[in-house]
Structure formats: structure tokens, C-alpha cells
Amino acid sequence: MPNFNIDSQKARTYDAIVIGSGMSGGWAAKEFTEKGLKTLVLERGRDVKHNVDYPTTNKMPWEFEHRERMPREVVEANPIQSKCYNFKESAAHFFIRDQDQPYVQEKPFDWIRGYQVGGKSMLWARQTQRWSKYDFEGPARDGFAVEWPIGYDDIAPWYSYVEKFAGITGNKDGLDALPDGEFLAPHEMTCVEKYFKEKVAGTYKDRHIIIGRAAHLTDPQQIHYDQGRAKCQHRVMCERGCPFGGFFSANASTIPWAMKTGNMTLRPHSVVHSIIYDEKKQKATGVRVIDANTKEMTEFYARVIFVNAAAINSNLILLNSTSSRFPNGLGNDSGTLGRYFAFHNYRARISGEYEGFLDTTTDGRRPNGSYIPRFRNLYKQETSGPASRFLRGYAAGFSAHRRSGSDRDSLGASLKESLLHPELGNWSVGSHMMGETIPKESNYLALDPSLKDPYGLPQLKINVAYDDNDEKMVKDYLEQMTEMFTMAGFTNLRTSDSKQAPGLDIHEMGGVRMGKDPKTSMLNKWHQLHEVPNVFVTDGASMTSTSTQNPSLTYMAFTARAANHAVEEMKKKNL
Ligand SMILES: Cc1cc2nc3c(=O)[nH]c(=O)nc-3n(C[C@H](O)[C@H](O)[C@H](O)COP(=O)(O)OP(=O)(O)OC[C@H]3O[C@@H](n4cnc5c(N)ncnc54)[C@H](O)[C@@H]3O)c2cc1C
Numbered sequence: 388m389p390n391f392n393i394d395s396q397k398a399r400t401y402d403a404i405v406i407g408s409g410m411s412g413g414w415a416a417k418e419f420t421e422k423g424l425k426t427l428v429l430e431r432g433r434d435v436k437h438n439v440d441y442p443t444t445n446k447m448p449w450e451f452e453h454r455e456r457m458p459r460e461v462v463e464a465n466p467i468q469s470k471c472y473n474f475k476e477s478a479a480h481f482f483i484r485d486q487d488q489p490y491v492q493e494k495p496f497d498w499i500r501g502y503q504v505g506g507k508s509m510l511w512a513r514q515t516q517r518w519s520k521y522d523f524e525g526p527a528r529d530g531f532a533v534e535w536p537i538g539y540d541d542i543a544p545w546y547s548y549v550e551k552f553a554g555i556t557g558n559k560d561g562l563d564a565l566p567d568g569e570f571l572a573p574h575e576m577t578c579v580e581k582y583f584k585e586k587v588a589g590t591y592k593d594r595h596i597i598i599g600r601a602a603h604l605t606d607p608q609q610i611h612y613d614q615g616r617a618k619c620q621h622r623v624m625c626e627r628g629c630p631f632g633g634f635f636s637a638n639a640s641t642i643p644w645a646m647k648t649g650n651m652t653l654r655p656h657s658v659v660h661s662i663i664y665d666e667k668k669q670k671a672t673g674v675r676v677i678d679a680n681t682k683e684m685t686e687f688y689a690r691v692i693f694v695n696a697a698a699i700n701s702n703l704i705l706l707n708s709t710s711s712r713f714p715n716g717l718g719n720d721s722g723t724l725g726r727y728f729a730f731h732n733y734r735a736r737i738s739g740e741y742e743g744f745l746d747t748t749t750d751g752r753r754p755n756g757s758y759i760p761r762f763r764n765l766y767k768q769e770t771s772g773p774a775s776r777f778l779r780g781y782a783a784g785f786s787a788h789r790r791s792g793s794d795r796d797s798l799g800a801s802l803k804e805s806l807l808h809p810e811l812g813n814w815s816v817g818s819h820m821m822g823e824t825i826p827k828e829s830n831y832l833a834l835d836p837s838l839k840d841p842y843g844l845p846q847l848k849i850n851v852a853y854d855d856n857d858e859k860m861v862k863d864y865l866e867q868m869t870e871m872f873t874m875a876g877f878t879n880l881r882t883s884d885s886k887q888a889p890g891l892d893i894h895e896m897g898g899v900r901m902g903k904d905p906k907t908s909m910l911n912k913w914h915q916l917h918e919v920p921n922v923f924v925t926d927g928a929s930m931t932s933t934s935t936q937n938p939s940l941t942y943m944a945f946t947a948r949a950a951n952h953a954v955e956e957m958k959k960k961n962l
């Protein structure tokens with residue numbers, strides 16, 4: 388039974404409500420509070436305060452009971468989260484527990500989640516590439532999805548805006564496929580990465596190897612010191628939370644920034660159940676929230692609502708927001724809500740060795756890798772040759788390092804000896820695929836009315852799978868990388884297709900897509916629901932297509948742009 392009496396309605400009324408305090412919600416909070424809006428940020432998980440709530444951040448390897456490995460019973464109890472490489476003793480507290488958060492896999496889907504203030508920004512690998520004009524133009528050009536209502540020029544200033552604040556390291560490479568940004572000093576490529584770059588450049592006109600672009604403060608500026616953040620020390624233990632604020636997370640950056648304004652109310656343990664639609668006013672007036680501990684329901688009200696619960700949960704909230712005007716989910720006149728869901732294809736890998744440069748080794752640690760921007764079907768869909776067999780393309784990670792061969796599992800004198808005189812083998816080289824998947828109507832999210840989660844919300848059903856296009860892309864990636872590695876003289880090549888279920892890429896997108904036509908899309912060019920313009924969705928759910936870049940930088944730029952538009956519209960009394 389909802390509790391409407393805990394406070395007066397006025398005390399539960401804000402200018403703006405932001406659902407979710409992670410990567411994108413943090414930006415909405417920052418933009419609104421800076422501009423003087425009283426903002427309520429609703430977060431279903433617990434609070435995680437920068438530094439205060441990083442219990443493992445300064446632990447030494449021997450201080451972990453299981454040397455960072457997870458005990459078998461915890462792995463067995465968490466068959467989904469434990470597939471993520473960061474689900475380890477030092478960082479598992481930033482993941483949900485599978486048994487607490489059930490969902491229905493109509494087809495296998497590994498849904499990786501971090502429910503806490505900061506969301507998955509605590510766990511991410513910090514790779515941040517811009518989209519290019521070709522990425523935005525792709526759906527209209529090749530006809531595989533509705534046309535994006537915005538292009539690169541609309542978003543470019545907002546990329547710059549978030550890059551400057553977040554702090555992005557990178558090199559100005561001048562590539563069409565990957566526009567340059569506002570970069571801090573780049574990380575250095577290893578000598579074998581540089582060697583591969585030169586070999587590839589000498590052989591292929593369309594292929595490039597560059598140092599990754601990542602959200603690390605290699606060269607902090609005043610705006611970063613103002614956030615209380617400092618230079619990245621290359622500890623490479625980011626998933627524990629960084630005591631220096633060396634990488635961008637909502638916890639280290641946007642959320643404390645918003646808090647400092649005095650305009651933010653942050654409410655952890657608040658599971659948003661649905662958005663309230665007022666049929667007379669023909670707009671959303673607020674949200675229903677379940678207290679995660681007491682399970683009591685409370686309503687909160689605002690002029691503007693930003694949905695930033697991460698793509699799948701944002702879909703869930705809209706699907707669960709039914710009314711007689713919107714019986715199939717808020718703003719769902721098009722019937723597209725939950726549909727055209729897509730992700731990235733991370734199935735394929737290649738590894739090998741390089742027998743040169745044996746007089747050098749990697750020195751120190753680098754929280755980044757090298758990157759191969761997309762080169763397939765970039766300017767046009769090829770009509771002959773291997774790339775004509777599939778739509779779109781893939782980017783790839785690449786790294787080369789020379790690890791010490793010391794046997795850390797040994798003990799006593801033999802451990803000491805192997806640490807003091809490590810044996811260095813050949814250089815190891817490796818690459819993984821980051822493929823674009825095509826948003827399809829048949830890849831969908833829906834509610835299961837018969838199954839409830841612990842908060843009384845219908846469980847989400849996920850019905851998503853790879854298709855023939857993905858299979859062909861995997862094949863092409865493995866063929867092309869094998870050719871490139873062989874050309875560079877790499878040996879002992881091993882290729883693999885993990886056949887992993889969708890989800891482990893952790894780049895969920897779509898379901899509430901943007902578009903020009905309300906009949907075929909949910910959101911307009913400012914991320915407003917076509918039929919309920921005071922509700923904005925600016926996380927991955929809003930993506931019309933996925934391209935190949937790691938998506939979070941784009942969600943952040945989208946959110947900052949949409950929030951500033953909302954403020955302008957509120958000033959004009961349009962919202
Ligand atoms: C291991 C790992 C590596 C990654 N590497 C990269 C990378 O290199 N580059 C990249 O671009 N991306 C990467 N990602 C993905 C990246 O973390 C996400 O794209 C990003 O966090 C999404 O931002 P978001 O705001 O949509 O969601 P989140 O950051 O997940 O935040 C959503 C928040 O909403 C809250 N929430 C959900 N439902 C509700 C509800 N009903 N009521 C209230 N609150 C709710 C959640 O608890 C959460 O705090 C990685 C992710 C992981 C886990």
C-alpha cells in the first residue's frame with residue numbers, strides 16, 4: 388500500500404528527478420544542480436562514497452584471503468556475474484548478487500549489473516571513443532535501422548564538454564573513423580604495438596593501430612583538481628575504486644560535484660517502480676519508488692524526469708509505467724518500446740607471440756591498451772570482396788606485452804628466486820573483437836506479468852540473440868586478424884570464438900530508440916519521449932544503432948546535451 392503521508396507532497400516535489408546515479412545519471416545530476424535546479428537522484432543500490440567506500444583500494448595481494456580469486460561457492464551462487472573478469476575478491480562488492488535480482492532469459496543473456504551509487508562507472512574499463520559522422524549516418528545509408536535524428540555535428544561540442552570535465556587521455560590521430568577529442572597526454576604504446584602499427588600502416592591504407600582513448604588523468608587540469616581528483620598513478624587496480632580519482636567515475640566526479648552545489652538530494656535504496664502519467668495534464672508528474680529495505684512505496688514529483696537506470700532497467704521502468712493512455716508502457720504509441728535491442732559482439736579473439744625485441748620489456752603498468760578502429764564498410768557498404776558478406780563492421784582491441792614468467796604460486800625460497808630472476812619469454816600479442824550488432828525488432832525486452840522481483844516489479848524477459856550477420860563478422864575478424872598478425876611475423880597464433888551469450892560485452896543498447904518519426908521510434912532528437920516530452924531517456928536505451936565504439940562517452944555527451952536542453956525548455960516554460 389503506498390505511503391503518501393510520510394511527508395507533505397511539497398517536500399517530495401523537486402524541479403528534476405534523475406533515475407539512476409551511474410555513468411549517465413551522474414551527468415544529469417551535475418548539469419541540473421549546477422544550473423540551480425533542485426534535483427532528486429534516485430538510486431536503487433547503496434551509497435558508495437568516493438574513497439570512504441572503497442574497502443579494498445589499498446589492500447596488498449596477500450591481504451586477500453583467496454588471492455583475489457572468488458571461492459567456488461560464491462561463483463556457483465552467481466553464475467552470471469562471475470563471468471565478468473572484474474568479479475573478483477577485490478571488486479565483487481560492486482556487483483549485484485544474481486539470486487537477489489532475478490530475470491527471465493528466454494534466450495541466454497548474461498546481464499552484468501552494479502547497483503550502487505555510481506552504477507557500473509565503478510567497474511568499467513574506461514575506454515572512451517567518439518562516434519564519427521559515418522556512425523550516425525549508417526542506419527539511413529544502409530537501411531538497417533531508422534535514421535538517427537542527430538548527426539556528429541550535433542553531438543561534437545558535447546563530446547568536448549564531457550571530455551574536458553571527465554579527463555580523457557588519447558592521441559590526436561586524425562582518423563575519419565574516430566574523431567579526435569579534447570585529449571590529455573596519451574599513454575605510450577609498447578615497442579611491439581608500435582612495430583605492429585608501422586607494419587599495418589605499410590600494408591593497409593585503411594587500417595590503423597592507435598593508443599586507446601581512456602578516462603584517465605594522465606595530465607590533470609585545474610577542473611580535475613577542483614573535483615578533488617589527481618594524476619593517475621598507473622596502479623591498474625581501478626575496479627577497486629581509485630583513491631586518487633585517477634579515472635572517471637560518477638562517484639569521484641559528477642556526483643560529489645553535484646552534491647557540492649547543495650541542490651542535490653541523493654536517495655539510495657530507492658527502486659523506481661514506474662513513472663506517474665497524469666492524463667489530465669498529459670504529462671508525467673513524478674515517479675513511484677519502492678524503498679529497497681522496507682518495500683514501502685512513496686511518490687516523488689518533478690517537472691522533468693531523466694531516466695538513466697542503464698539500458699535494460701530504463702526499458703523495464705517505461706514498460707512498467709502503464710496507464711489508460713499508455714497501456715503498453717509510457718510513450719509507447721509506436722509499439723517499439725523494448726524492441727530493436729542491440730549490443731556488441733565480443734566473441735572472437737586472437738593471440739600469438741613475437742620473437743623480436745627480446746632486449747626490451749614492458750616497464751611499469753598501463754591502464755589502457757591499443758585500439759584498431761573500424762575499417763569494414765566505413766564509407767560505404769562494400770558490394771564485392773569479404774566485407775560485402777555482412778553489414779557494418781568491427782573495431783578491435785590490441786595489446787602487446789612481455790610478462791614476467793615468475794611462478795607466483797610457489798612458496799618460500801623458490802618464490803623469492805622466481806621473483807628476483809624472472810624468466811621473460813617472447814612478447815605476447817592479442818586482440819579481441821568489438822563488433823556492431825544490428826538492432827532488430829525480434830531482439831526484445833518485455834515484462835513477465837506472472838513473475839515478480841523482490842520489490843514487486845514484474846520480472847524482465849530478455850529475448851536477444853546473435854544472427855547470421857554476427858557469425859559472418861566473427862569469421863571476417865578472425866581471417867583479417869590472422870592475416871595481419873601473420874604479415875607482422877607473429878607466431879604461434881591461436882584464434883577462438885567463445886560463443887558467449889550476448890550480454891558480457893556490457894554494452895546494452897536500444898529499446899527506447901531515437902528517431903525522426905514517432906511512428907517508428909520512442910524519442911525525439913533531444914531524447915524526449917515523443918508523446919511525453921517531460922520524460923527524457925539518455926542512457927544506452929536511447930541508441931538507434933550501436934556502431935563499434937565503447938558507448939559510455941556517447942551516453943555522457945547525450946545526457947549533458949539533453950539536460951541543458953531541458954533547462955532551456957524549462958526557462959521558456961515549455962516543460
Ligand atoms: C567490467 C566492465 C567494463 C566496462 N568497460 C567499458 C569501457 O571500457 N567503455 C565503455 O564505454 N563502457 C564500459 N562498460 C560499460 C559501462 O559501464 C556502461 O556503459 C555505463 O556504466 C552505463 O551507464 P548508465 O548510466 O547507463 O548505467 P550505470 O552506470 O549502470 O548506472 C545505472 C544506475 O541506475 C540504477 N538503477 C537501475 N534501476 C533502477 C531503478 N529502478 N531505480 C533506481 N535506480 C536504478 C543502478 O543501480 C545504477 O546505479 C563496462 C562495464 C563493465 C561492468
Ligand code: SF4
Nearest residue numbers: 619620622623629633
Ligand atoms: S590506474 Fe590510475 S586510475 Fe586506476 S587505480 Fe591506478 S591510479 Fe587509479
